[in-house]
Amino acid sequence: xxxxxxxxxxxxxxxxxxxxxxxxxxxxxxxxxxxxxxxxxxxxxxxxxxxxxxxxxxxxxxxxxxxxxxxxxxxxxxxxxxxxxxxxxxxxxxxxxxxxxxxxxxxxxxxxxxxxxxxxxxxxxxxxxxxxxxxxxxxxxxxxxxxxxxxxxxxxxxxxxxxxxxxxxxxxxxxxxxxxxxxxxxxxxxxxxxxxxxxxxxxxxxxxxxxxxxxxxxxxxxxxxxxxxxxxxxxxxxxxxxxxxxxxxxxxxxxxxxxxxxxxxxxxxxxxxxxxxxxxxxxxxxxxxxxxxxxxx
Numbered sequence: 001x002x003x004x005x006x007x008x009x010x011x012x013x014x015x016x017x018x019x020x021x022x023x024x025x026x027x028x029x030x031x032x033x034x035x036x037x038x039x040x041x042x043x044x045x046x047x048x049x050x051x052x053x054x055x056x057x058x059x060x061x062x063x064x065x066x067x068x069x070x071x072x073x074x075x076x077x078x079x080x081x082x083x084x085x086x087x088x089x090x091x092x093x094x095x096x097x098x099x100x101x102x103x104x105x106x107x108x109x110x111x112x113x114x115x116x117x118x119x120x121x122x123x124x125x126x127x128x129x130x131x132x133x134x135x136x137x138x139x140x141x142x143x144x145x146x147x148x149x150x151x152x153x154x155x156x157x158x159x160x161x162x163x164x165x166x167x168x169x170x171x172x173x174x175x176x177x178x179x180x181x182x183x184x185x186x187x188x189x190x191x192x193x194x195x196x197x198x199x200x201x202x203x204x205x206x207x208x209x210x211x212x213x214x215x216x217x218x219x220x221x222x223x224x225x226x227x228x229x230x231x232x233x234x235x236x237x238x239x240x241x242x243x244x245x246x247x248x249x250x251x252x253x254x255x256x257x258x259x260x261x262x263x264x265x266x267x268x269x270x271x272x273x274x275x276x277x278x279x280x281x282x283x284x285x286x287x288x289x290x291x292x293x294x295x296x297x
Contacts, residue, residue, distance in 0.1 A: 012272070072102050093286055128173075143174040145267055148274070206228070214248065226260075281295060
């Protein structure tokens with residue numbers, strides 16, 4: 001048996017097309033253009049590439065893109081003042097501050113200064129609390145993308161056993177909340193879990209988000225399970241250079257699983273697609289309009 005490959009690139013393109021259709025309708029019917037503001041502090045090369053990509057895709061789906069690039073030595077006061085201005089700008093529906101921030105800035109303080117309704121990353125403490133209590137919130141993009149792919153592949157998730165490996169605030173915890181919301185039986189496992197392979201082998205759904213290259217091997221996977229690999233790790237190639245791998249050992253897991261996301265080309269492309277989806281959702285909520293179907297949790 002070879003696993004079905006869940007093509008994140010193709011699925012993300014579908015999500016972006018849905019977003020584009022909704023943006024077109026918002027413009028035609030309500031004269032509204034959803035706007036996403038991205039704030040980048042400093043010169044981190046990976047962040048610069050990511051911000052460029054976000055800006056390009058925002059414009060491609062017909063939304064307004066506002067980019068704010070600040071020098072690495074920007075003071076906390078100056079950054080908070082900018083966020084306050086964006087919070088109060090009616091043309092901005094989503095605000096994203098690119099992480100990591102330079103060391104002198106307090107990330108928690110900065111994220112929690114974003115208006116929760118415009119927090120399209122879903123990291124604000126209010127959104128975390130709303131998600132945890134099953135209320136309407138902005139949902140972090142990577143877990144939302146993973147949930148969309150699971151629903152698309154499996155249909156109804158109700159009653160399925162899910163193991164989330166990793167307990168980060170960005171992926172592990174919100175992923176578990178989303179799966180609970182879809183009536184899965186959820187176990188959050190991590191580096192201290194006793195006999196992690198045995199725990200994982202019970203699962204119909206495995207979400208690996210631990211940040212260790214190729215940690216999950218095929219003998220951890222229940223035959224026919226669906227594996228969502230959130231990890232993005234760079235490892236050395238024997239012949240020199242590097243390559244990207246996930247938290248799962250792809251070949252051995254794919255030999256046992258029913259379906260699996262590859263790395264690259266799995267969950268990664270969904271993250272930006274869900275950022276765009278969240279911005280449209282935020283625009284609809286701000287204007288008391290019905291939310292786009294299939295783009296929210």
